[in-house]
Amino acid sequence: MTVHIGVIGTGMIGQDHIRRLTGVVTGAEVTAVTDVDARRAKEVAAGVGARALPTGQDVIVDALVDAVVVTSWGPTHAEYVLAAIEAGKYVFCEKPLATTAEDALRIVEAEEAAGRRLVQVGFMRRYDQGYRAMKRVIGEGGIGSPLLMHCAHRNPAAPESYHSEMATQDTAIHEIDTIRWLLDDEIVSAQVLRPRSTSKRFEHLQDPQIMLFETASGVRIDLEVFVNCQYGYDIQCETVGETGTVRLPDPADVWLRTAGQLRTEVAQGWKERFAAAFDRELAEWVASIQDGRLAGPGSWDGYAAAVISDATVDALHSGRVVPVRLKDRPAFYGGRP
């Protein structure tokens, strides 16, 4: 069965996902798109033989759309996800699920009331080969009980519109989800340290930041977020356990030995670094719709990430260790993070 897909938001990642759903993933067809920039929507639609519809709501209720992909700006996500649930359609929403914990909770409640899983959140690192291998090692007891985790999330440069809270809301949100998933544990507190800022940033930005998280079982995590590191898009993660450590591999590339040097390339952006993960993420999403059983990160994960993100932003401003207060996890979402 071909899954007919409508895409809301035809910007950078919207176009990338449309390319993927059209040319990489089997069993999917993009039948409708929309964007507040109608010209852009029309151009993108013409490129893949889809229709450009006036609004997101039109896409959601369209008879030729079985499932919706939301790739518009973050603050618009919750409204579209709620409308898709209301229409009884599957919806893949890029991160964040919602920009407030209250909106994320409304989505959790609406999905639970609908009685079946309809929502998947775009936490693509769960589909990265390296992270999957790390999760397998931890799950099989390969390093004993985890005690510590050291992470770094570096981007080459951030635009002027990027502000200090976005280091959490837009960037660290990936680690927030990954930590919960890798450790099968819940984050219970957050703290943020402010090192001296780089001169290569816009004045208003605190960059880098060091975030410290603690999980329910007592694992301590340090995360460096540095979005003007200049040299590339670099994602690091090492978990330290009682009997060993496991480290995320750098993406496979050749090592060049020449002129007295040993060199390899560093990725320059998320598109390149996580290309294979995005491919797998959407392929598995489409396959799970065909099976009628969503398996990827869902509304509860989006809600938990939103609450932890709020606590981290509070910690950035207050300098305090801020406790994370999640609602009780409904049985509907199973027992684990």
Ligand SMILES: NC(=O)c1ccc[n+]([C@@H]2O[C@H](COP(=O)([O-])OP(=O)(O)OC[C@H]3O[C@@H](n4cnc5c(N)ncnc54)[C@H](O)[C@@H]3O)[C@@H](O)[C@H]2O)c1
């Ligand atoms: N998983 C990842 O690593 C990753 C990477 C990049 C972006 N993202 C997320 O994807 C989303 C989009 O990011 P982007 O980089 O493509 O941004 P973008 O600005 O390039 O594209 C967003 C598009 O949405 C359109 N839009 C805005 N509001 C709309 C609305 N109400 N209805 C319809 N269209 C609307 C804009 O006109 C624009 O074309 C963000 O939430 C971002 O955090 C995730």
Ligand SMILES: O[C@H]1[C@H](O)[C@@H](O)[C@H](O)[C@@H](O)[C@H]1O
């Ligand atoms: O929207 C992007 C994207 O999520 C990237 O994966 C992250 O590294 C960036 O910091 C963020 O701005």
